[in-house]
Amino acid sequence: MIIISLVESFYLIYMFYFYYTNIDFNIIPHNWFDNIPLLNHLKGNTKGLRICLFGRYILPFFIAYLILRNYIGSLEIYWRYIIFISFILSLLNMNAFVYLTPVWLIEIYNKIEYK
Numbered sequence: 001m002i003i004i005s006l007v008e009s010f011y012l013i014y015m016f017y018f019y020y021t022n023i024d025f026n027i028i029p030h031n032w033f034d035n036i037p038l039l040n041h042l043k044g045n046t047k048g049l050r051i052c053l054f055g056r057y058i059l060p061f062f063i064a065y066l067i068l069r070n071y072i073g074s075l076e077i078y079w080r081y082i083i084f085i086s087f088i089l090s091l092l093n094m095n096a097f098v099y100l101t102p103v104w105l106i107e108i109y110n111k112i113e114y115k
Helices: 002-018 053-068 073-090 094-113
Strands: none
Touching: 002 053, 002 094, 053 073, 073 094
16 A cells, blocks of 8 residues: 555656646636635646645645555544545646546545455
8 A cells, every 4th residue: 555655646746746738627717716826726728837836735735644544544534534625625726636536546446445
């Protein structure tokens, strides 16, 4: 499990901090967060990071959970909450939703496989 957690963590770090693209998955154009610097993210066809500052601030907590659950067994009881909260928050930015989908699928598969 530690290998899976490390691969997921490196993938998320790359996608949230270093992956520059001009692909925007936000299919519904909106300007709700334009006045909130923490939630403002790149829109349109401009090449750049597609994750808002809030997403980049919250990601280390998600990664800490992914790593620490391998050493602190009691963290497993929070698994559903972490997945649910990350799902809800990712709906603010569909790029984050797309980037997190492989991690969620792996996590759900592992929960089903190892029960």
